[in-house]
Amino acid sequence: MGAAKHPRRPKRSLVVHGNAPLTEKGRLRLARCIVDDGWPIARAAERFQVSRPTATRWAQRYREAGPAGMADRSSRPARSPRRTPQPVVRKIVHLRWKQRLGPVAIAGRVGVAPWTVHGVLTSCGINRLWHVDRVTGEPVRRYEMTRPGELVHVDVKKLGNIPDGGGWRAHGPEQGGRNRQAHRDPTRPRKVHGRPNLGYCYVHSAVDAYSRLAYSEPLDDETAATALAFWARARAFFASHGITVERVLTDNGAAYISHAWRDEHTALGIKHSRTRPRRPQTNGKVERLNRTLMEEWAYRRLFTSERARRAALSGWLHHYNHHRPHTALGNLPPISRCINVTEQYT
Numbered sequence: 001m002g003a004a005k006h007p008r009r010p011k012r013s014l015v016v017h018g019n020a021p022l023t024e025k026g027r028l029r030l031a032r033c034i035v036d037d038g039w040p041i042a043r044a045a046e047r048f049q050v051s052r053p054t055a056t057r058w059a060q061r062y063r064e065a066g067p068a069g070m071a072d073r074s075s076r077p078a079r080s081p082r083r084t085p086q087p088v089v090r091k092i093v094h095l096r097w098k099q100r101l102g103p104v105a106i107a108g109r110v111g112v113a114p115w116t117v118h119g120v121l122t123s124c125g126i127n128r129l130w131h132v133d134r135v136t137g138e139p140v141r142r143y144e145m146t147r148p149g150e151l152v153h154v155d156v157k158k159l160g161n162i163p164d165g166g167g168w169r170a171h172g173p174e175q176g177g178r179n180r181q182a183h184r185d186p187t188r189p190r191k192v193h194g195r196p197n198l199g200y201c202y203v204h205s206a207v208d209a210y211s212r213l214a215y216s217e218p219l220d221d222e223t224a225a226t227a228l229a230f231w232a233r234a235r236a237f238f239a240s241h242g243i244t245v246e247r248v249l250t251d252n253g254a255a256y257i258s259h260a261w262r263d264e265h266t267a268l269g270i271k272h273s274r275t276r277p278r279r280p281q282t283n284g285k286v287e288r289l290n291r292t293l294m295e296e297w298a299y300r301r302l303f304t305s306e307r308a309r310r311a312a313l314s315g316w317l318h319h320y321n322h323h324r325p326h327t328a329l330g331n332l333p334p335i336s337r338c339i340n341v342t343e344q345y346t
Contacts, residue, residue, distance in 0.1 A: 031070070152238070157290040162306045204230040209285055211243070213241060216289075222255055248265065248271070250274055293316075
């Protein structure tokens with residue numbers, strides 16, 4: 001197995017600690033007093049407020065290497081008999097990069113202790129995976145737009161509808177199952193035998209990449225006509241906040257590869273880009289919004305009907321845009337980056 005590549009830590013300049021009595025220049029003055037001027041060790045040590053062994057050491061280094069000998073030296077021992085062998089280190093690094101394994105899983109494969117694996121990962125600078133793409137192992141390339149509207153991310157999140165009276169999350173499997181059966185639409189065929197087909201809620205979302213201002217709607221499908229109608233309302237929402245959309249980024253959903261979507265954006269003069277297949281990370285800002293929607297809106301409360309859940313979305317979006325701190329914006333809400341904050345232009 002060849003040596004695996006991993007990021008190297010940048011070389012850091014050694015900094016003298018706060019209690020050190022001598023800097024490199026101070027050591028040089030001490031050594032010159034002893035070697036060049038003939039001062040006794042005791043006198044030089046007293047003058048520079050150091051011990052006699054310290055004065056002797058710097059004088060000896062000055063005799064051997066001159067001014068260059070005054071620099072700090074590594075404290076690493078010349079020999080480390082118990083150091084992890086390099087073949088094992090290479091295997092640990094390979095498993096980390098290629099299979100995204102943690103210390104315990106790697107330890108079981110290479111036959112060393114988990115804390116040994118953790119030490120190797122730390123020394124190689126790969127003990128954290130937040131900065132690495134989970135699929136390719138390459139460093140994550142994060143980008144920041146320079147103005148509102150330069151790029152807007154668009155996506156759809158699919159959720160199962162909640163039956164009237166509440167589903168299994170609110171009442172458990174038994175009562176939730178009865179509610180689902182009672183709420184079943186006879187005109188909607190069952191896709192799985194014995195399970196009522198209640199349909200889905202398709203949450204269409206658009207996020208401005210610069211301000212993180214978000215607009216979402218819960219709709220009944222994800223067809224091209226529905227997506228275009230949502231996109232028209234989303235553009236009007238952004239325009240009311242002083243944002244003119246220049247470019248939109250979507251995945252390769254059927255609505256976004258349709259001729260209707262293409263023709264609409266050609267007429268509007270908006271550039272449309274699509275992500276690579278099976279690469280949702282490229283559309284990461286709206287994917288992250290989808291995750292936040294699930295955690296803080298869709299599953300935060302035990303809704304007793306689909307109507308109640310959909311009605312709660314607009315209030316949550318106002319909180320998200322106007323009050324919820326965003327870490328990428330220095331813990332400020334998205335509205336803080338908008339031009340028309342007070343809506344005085346509408």
